[in-house]
Amino acid sequence: MEKDKKEKLKIGIYELTGCAGDALLILDCEKELLDIFNAADIHSFLMAKSDNIDGELDIAFVEGSVSTEKEKKELLDLRKRAKVVVAIGICACFGGIQAAFQSQEEWRKNFKAVYGDVKMTHTKPVQSKPIDSYIKVDYYLPGCPIGKEQFLSTFNRILRGNPPELYRFPVCVECKWNENDCLLNKGIPCLGPITSAGCSSVCINHNLPCVGCWGPLEGANLSSEFQLLRDYGFDHDFIKKKMANFSGTGMADFLGKIEGDKK
Amino acid sequence: MKKISVEHLARVEGSGGITATIDGKVVTDVKFTINEGPRLVERLTVGKTPEEDVNLVPRICAICTLSHKYAAIRAMENALSVKVPTKVHLFRELMHLGEMIESHSLHVYYLALPDYVGFPNAIAMASQFDLEVKIALEMKEFGNHIMKTASGRYIHGENPVIGGFGKFPTKEELLWIKSRAIQFMPFVLKTVNLFCELDYPDCPEDNTVYACCNPPKNKYGFTGDEIILSTGATINKEDYKSLTNEFVVSHSYAKRSRYQGKPYSVGALARVNNLGERLKGKAGKMYSKYFGPRWKRNPLFNNAAQALEILYTFERIPRLLDELLKYPEDPPLVKYSAKKGKGTGIVEAPRGLLIHSYEVAEGLVSHTDIITPTAQNAEDIERYCYIAAQRLLENRKEDKIRDRMDLVVRAFDPCISCSAHLAEVKKAPQDDWKEKLEEVKKKGSPIYVGVGKRTRSDDGLGIELALKLRNRGISDVWLEHEIAQRGGPWKNKHHRPLVFLDAVDFREEPGKIVLLPLHYVFSNTNLSHKLLPFISGEMHYERLKNSYVLGIQPESVQEGKKMSKPVRLSMAKVLVQIVN
Numbered sequence: 035m036e037k038d039k040k041e042k043l044k045i046g047i048y049e050l051t052g053c054a055g056d057a058l059l060i061l062d063c064e065k066e067l068l069d070i071f072n073a074a075d076i077h078s079f080l081m082a083k084s085d086n087i088d089g090e091l092d093i094a095f096v097e098g099s100v101s102t103e104k105e106k107k108e109l110l111d112l113r114k115r116a117k118v119v120v121a122i123g124i125c126a127c128f129g130g131i132q133a134a135f136q137s138q139e140e141w142r143k144n145f146k147a148v149y150g151d152v153k154m155t156h157t158k159p160v161q162s163k164p165i166d167s168y169i170k171v172d173y174y175l176p177g178c179p180i181g182k183e184q185f186l187s188t189f190n191r192i193l194r195g196n197p198p199e200l201y202r203f204p205v206c207v208e209c210k211w212n213e214n215d216c217l218l219n220k221g222i223p224c225l226g227p228i229t230s231a232g233c234s235s236v237c238i239n240h241n242l243p244c245v246g247c248w249g250p251l252e253g254a255n256l257s258s259e260f261q262l263l264r265d266y267g268f269d270h271d272f273i274k275k276k277m278a279n280f281s282g283t284g285m286a287d288f289l290g291k292i293e294g295d296k297k
Numbered sequence: 298m299k300k301i302s303v304e305h306l307a308r309v310e311g312s313g314g315i316t317a318t319i320d321g322k323v324v325t326d327v328k329f330t331i332n333e334g335p336r337l338v339e340r341l342t343v344g345k346t347p348e349e350d351v352n353l354v355p356r357i358c359a360i361c362t363l364s365h366k367y368a369a370i371r372a373m374e375n376a377l378s379v380k381v382p383t384k385v386h387l388f389r390e391l392m393h394l395g396e397m398i399e400s401h402s403l404h405v406y407y408l409a410l411p412d413y414v415g416f417p418n419a420i421a422m423a424s425q426f427d428l429e430v431k432i433a434l435e436m437k438e439f440g441n442h443i444m445k446t447a448s449g450r451y452i453h454g455e456n457p458v459i460g461g462f463g464k465f466p467t468k469e470e471l472l473w474i475k476s477r478a479i480q481f482m483p484f485v486l487k488t489v490n491l492f493c494e495l496d497y498p499d500c501p502e503d504n505t506v507y508a509c510c511n512p513p514k515n516k517y518g519f520t521g522d523e524i525i526l527s528t529g530a531t532i533n534k535e536d537y538k539s540l541t542n543e544f545v546v547s548h549s550y551a552k553r554s555r556y557q558g559k560p561y562s563v564g565a566l567a568r569v570n571n572l573g574e575r576l577k578g579k580a581g582k583m584y585s586k587y588f589g590p591r592w593k594r595n596p597l598f599n600n601a602a603q604a605l606e607i608l609y610t611f612e613r614i615p616r617l618l619d620e621l622l623k624y625p626e627d628p629p630l631v632k633y634s635a636k637k638g639k640g641t642g643i644v645e646a647p648r649g650l651l652i653h654s655y656e657v658a659e660g661l662v663s664h665t666d667i668i669t670p671t672a673q674n675a676e677d678i679e680r681y682c683y684i685a686a687q688r689l690l691e692n693r694k695e696d697k698i699r700d701r702m703d704l705v706v707r708a709f710d711p712c713i714s715c716s717a718h719l720a721e722v723k724k725a726p727q728d729d730w731k732e733k734l735e736e737v738k739k740k741g742s743p744i745y746v747g748v749g750k751r752t753r754s755d756d757g758l759g760i761e762l763a764l765k766l767r768n769r770g771i772s773d774v775w776l777e778h779e780i781a782q783r784g785g786p787w788k789n790k791h792h793r794p795l796v797f798l799d800a801v802d803f804r805e806e807p808g809k810i811v812l813l814p815l816h817y818v819f820s821n822t823n824l825s826h827k828l829l830p831f832i833s834g835e836m837h838y839e840r841l842k843n844s845y846v847l848g849i850q851p852e853s854v855q856e857g858k859k860m861s862k863p864v865r866l867s868m869a870k871v872l873v874q875i876v877n
Contacts, residue, residue, distance in 0.1 A: 050334070051334035051335075051336060052356075053357060053358050053359040053362075054358075054359050054360075055356075055362075055452045055453060058359045058360065058452060059359075059451065059452055062451055062452075064438065099334075100334075101335060101336065102334040102335075105334060131336070131338070131341060131353050131356050132334075132336035132337060132338070132341065134337075134341035135337070135341065141337075144337050144340040145335060145337060148335070148337055148339060148340060149335070149545050150545055157334075159334060159335045162336065178356065178453055179359065179452045179453060233450075236450055236454070237449065237455045237456075237463070239449070239464070240449050240456045240462075240463035240464040241463040241464050242455055242456065242458065242463035245349075245352045245455060247352070247455075272346075275344065275345065275349075276349065279345070279349055279352065280353075
């Protein structure tokens with residue numbers, strides 16, 4: 035009971051550009067939601083409450099990628115106010131699907147193709163990027179959307195001042211736990227070996243290949259996966275694009291490295 | 298900006314707002330803004346395989362995720378000539394009904410109801426509506442459960458794919474859904490009574506066009522291959538552009554749509570208006586009991602329509618499951634070999650008509666067009682908010698404008714990633730029209746049209762002004778009768794703004810000058826305007842969007858009287874502003 039006497043940590047949950055699926059998933063933790071709200075002081079959570087405060091924070095959870103000047107400014111301000119920043123979801127961690135355009139020029143061309151020459155009066159658009167393009171991020175919680183169990187455990191650990199313990203293995207490990215047949219063995223382009231675990235290998239459980247929506251696993255053997263798919267006869271560009279579908283600019287570094295394999 | 302209480306707006310995602318600008322007794326501007334950044338989804342899908350597209354596009358919106366998936370799959374299967382077996386169709390319908398339950402129950406109980414029973418949010422409402430709040434949450438969870446069963450996850454499940462499903466649920470899982478649906482029925486009927494008997498305010502009310510999917514075989518439902526309008530017209534899905542006519546506005550990253558130059562509405566109310574006669578069983582009885590002429594004119598009835606649809610859905614699920622259970626064999630994915638094609642898929646997302654259209658060439662997506670319900674509703678959201686704000690202002694209830702606009706926006710159940718945390722009322726500074734006129738001039742050199750009758754005192758100001766402008770050497774100035782003889786001077790000059798000069802009765806001090814978008818004058822029955830029937834028939838939506846009325850409040854429009862002094866002074870001001 036002593037803990038109750040201690041001051042509760044101040045927490046904020048913020049949404050930048052994305053589908054709001056991560057914030058929605060937190061709200062979907064219906065049974066645990068009250069405990070979350072009791073365990074900490076939720077200072078800001080626009081999707082769930084109105085009396086939001088913009089002050090000092092202990093922990094900020096940020097969803098979505100930076101896609102406008104306004105978001106960039108808000109994020110920089112948030113970093114100053116928060117002791118710990120946690121990127122939640124693939125858009126915040128890697129840029130998400132909207133970070134598909136690698137170069138500024140390519141992005142501009144595509145922006146023009148959609149919006150024409152209309153000058154936006156409300157906020158200036160910028161090429162979508164993960165939040166660590168602008169600020170230091172303390173922890174990353176991948177997912178599209180994030181997983182409930184992983185969010186709750188991460189929330190708990192950070193609340194107690196411990197770093198989160200995420201799965202440091204690919205989807206394949208969960209897939210074996212679930213006793214699925216390997217789709218790669220059947221020549222189906224599955225991204226399980228290079229993708230962070232945590233989804234409980236849901237797609238392969240449904241006989242469908244992993245699409246990589248949780249983003250690349252740190253230290254995964256990307257070249258090996260690439261070669262394997264090449265051996266199965268898949269086209270270089272096809273593989274490259276497939277790997278970058280969900281992680282956009284987050285994949286860019288690696289994609290640069292394998293450019294040499296083109297022949 | 299002032300913030301409204303959003304606790305009950307859980308599930309309004311993204312950030313946006315609605316702002317009304319007031320100048321004296323006139324609302325001069327209403328803007329529904331969406332601050333969400335640009336994601337360029339239609340462009341980033343180009344070059345991807347059809348399967349990858351189906352993985353990517355549901356990420357547009359976490360709430361309508363399965364509607365996006367469904368629309369994309371239907372479009373791709375059309376484009377690639379994939380025919381799926383009956384069981385796949387039935388299971389897709391089930392997944393779609395799950396999303397309908399999840400979204401509608403959340404919206405009516407948690408978003409809308411607190412406003413009508415006088416509570417700031419759903420949690421506060423629980424003190425009086427304990428049972429409703431609890432069971433509504435269970436109903437939403439039931440919707441989520443169906444979505445998870447069908448798609449693999451609560452959000453962004455990948456199980457539905459082109460050609461079928463990766464995996465079908467077991468018979469036991471389906472039977473559980475069936476029995477659970479039946480258990481909810483007493484609460485569902487209570488829900489319909491509650492929302493159809495709410496006292497919806499009669500402001501704003503006005504006619505609009507409603508659009509939705511036309512389900513085949515004269516049935517109610519949420520998919521189809523053509524669009525049906527409240528005018529009785531139908532549009533083949535491949536010709537959807539004749540409905541939507543998308544364009545960009547500078548205050549939002551979501552595109553806008555107009556049908557024949559006019560805003561239209563999509564959503565539950567559109568469906569009940571267009572298809573309600575087709576409802577059978579208990580939903581049919583409830584429709585006959587509650588449906589009335591106000592449903593055709595008042596967007597607030599969307600909540601009543603959503604409640605009727607919850608009933609339809611719960612009646613449909615047990616029958617649908619009986620049909621599904623007739624097919625014990627799980628069909629494998631339908632393989633296809635087509636590498637090119639063109640196809641459109643339309644479904645009803647909970648908040649309205651959702652259109653996906655693709656072209657595939659050499660096995661890759663070469664063109665994507667996605668039109669979301671909120672983008673289609675945006676123009677009508679602005680129009681109804683304008684009507685509400687103007688009416689309340691006339692009735693000296695200015696303090697109610699903000700809350701009423703909030704109510705209107707919320708009734709449309711908007712969804713920003715695909716909306717409104719904030720409603721704001723702004724006071725225009727004096728001489729607001731000057732700033733506005735300068736903004737108009739920036740868009741291109743305006744074409745001026747003088748309107749009125751010179752013999753009727755102040756009504757002659759439009760013609761007088763136009764003649765003076767001519768004398769000062771301003772080009773492209775027209776008089777009313779010249780247009781009647783020769784047609785509109787705006788042909789082939791769409792990029793140039795069109796400004797009508799006229800006496801407009803704002804019930805203000807004589808001489809008051811206001812610059813209004815022309816379409817506000819259409820929506821406002823109090824502002825008299827002779828040219829209107831002619832103009833509305835003649836103008837293209839792009840033209841209309843770039844047209845304005847520069848009005849001066851007359852003192853008198855009596856035949857034979859001279860022009861009044863305040864109007865003369867104002868005319869001089871206008872003249873200076875235009876010429877400079």
